[in-house]
Amino acid sequence: MxxxxxxxxxxxxxxxxxxxxxxxxxxxxxxxxxxxxxxxxxxxxxxxxxxxxxxxxxxxxxxxxxxxxxxxxxxxxxxxxxxxxxxxxxxxxxxxxxxKPKRYPEQRVQLKDSRKVTPDAEDEARIEKEQALIGPAWKARPEGSVPSLAFQRPVPGALTASFGMRRIFNGIPRSPHAGLDIRAPQGQPVRAPAAGTIVLTGDFFFSGKAVFIAHGEGVVSLLCHLSKITVTQGQTVKAGDLVGEVGMTGRASGPHLHWSLSLNDARVDPRLFL
Missing domain, CATH: 2.60.40.1590 (Peptidoglycan hydrolase domains)
Incomplete structure (x- = not known):
């Protein structure tokens, strides 16, 4: 060895x-x-x-x-x-x-807005357009950016939904939870978990107000359900820089931050990097 x-x-x-x-x-x-x-x-x-x-x-x-x-x-x-x-x-x-095999727990969530569970035809058309924007963001590789692979929590707070949970919304099974949910009050500052480049911002059907940060070499963070976005596309940020504020936009049952982390276009558990 x-x-x-x-x-x-x-x-x-x-x-x-x-x-x-x-x-x-x-x-x-x-x-x-x-x-x-x-x-x-x-x-x-x-x-x-x-x-x-x-x-x-x-x-x-x-x-x-x-x-x-x-x-x-x-x-x-x-x-x-x-x-x-x-x-x-x-x-x-x-x-x-x-x-190796791993079994994730199940989570049941009740939402008031049933369209966030079963989108109508107009919603589906919007989602399709948004996916065309979001897909390239997950693959972004800013030239010269080298990720540290050491991250900090974007906000303090308890976890309300862990990565990989099999989610059931209003009794209907949906995709597993591809990120961490961190409980935080409305308006709590959200900070970059590591240095990178803002490659996409927007207000999306499921994610609500969201920020995508490309850290380099195919490592990308998504911070979403924000009430406010304070960065712009193309901007570079350092670890700890303000990128927005906690909210409950998109498919959310209450104020919190959702953080997804992706390597080579695969969503992975952010806790592995904390």
């Missing part, structure tokens, strides 16, 4: 087991987050070779970091992923890793 130098804001080396060539290999890694190779989690995969490689996962470029004398891929795993062996691709070669 070998140790990589410690990175900022990392208290201890994390032990990672990597499936490679049919055998298990372990390497001590110093990373400022907690790998969790489950649906909605993050896998760290040891890559072959000593030169900086370009790796992809299901066609999406993934973040690559040096570790010791080699390189690792930091891979966001979608909530829809199936447990079992998967792989990243490096220069035409498949490098396998294992996705």
């Amino acid at each position: 070998s140790s990589a130098p410690s990175l900022a804001r990392c208290s201890a080396a994390l032990i990672l087991t990597v499936l490679s060539g049919g055998s298990l290999r372990a390497e001590a890694l110093a990373l400022p987050f907690h790998p969790s190779p489950v649906p909605g989690g993050v896998a760290v995969v040891l890559l072959p070779g000593k030169a900086s490689p370009r790796a992809t996962y299901h066609g999406e470029p993934v973040l690559v970091r040096r570790s010791g004398q080699g390189w690792v891929a930091v891979v966001g795993i979608r909530l829809s992923a199936k447990p079992g062996v998967d792989h990243v691709e490096v220069e035409g070669r498949e490098v396998p890793f294992t996705i």
Whole structure:
């Protein structure tokens, strides 16, 4: 086993087991987050070779970091992923890793506005237009931006809905919860969880008033249900900069902040990076 130098804001080396060539290999890694190779989690995969490689996962470029004398891929795993062996691709070669099973709890929510549960035809047309704007924001990669992979909470407060919950609105099952909900009063300042570029702002059907921050290399935050947005598209922000205020716009049953974090266009649990 070998140790990589410690990175900022990392208290201890994390032990990672990597499936490679049919055998298990372990390497001590110093990373400022907690790998969790489950649906909605993050896998760290040891890559072959000593030169900086370009790796992809299901066609999406993934973040690559040096570790010791080699390189690792930091891979966001979608909530829809199936447990079992998967792989990243490096220069035409498949490098396998294992996705472990995880069961998330269920959450039942009652909303007064039934259209936020079952949109009508006009709403569906609006949602389709909004998705055409939102899709590219999740894939944004501002040139020269390098994410720290160490984040801070956008607002203080208790969690009211954890990542991955299977949500049932007004008795109707809907998509799993792809972020964290943090309870906070109306008007509470919302701050950037890390440095980045504002790549999209708007008032959307489900998300309400929302801010997308691209932190670099395919790492993107969404902060939404805001009452007020205080940044503009194209603006750069530092960790802790004001980006808006807590609200309950969009599909929300009360004032709170929803924070989604995405790697390689896969929404992952933000708590892994706190």
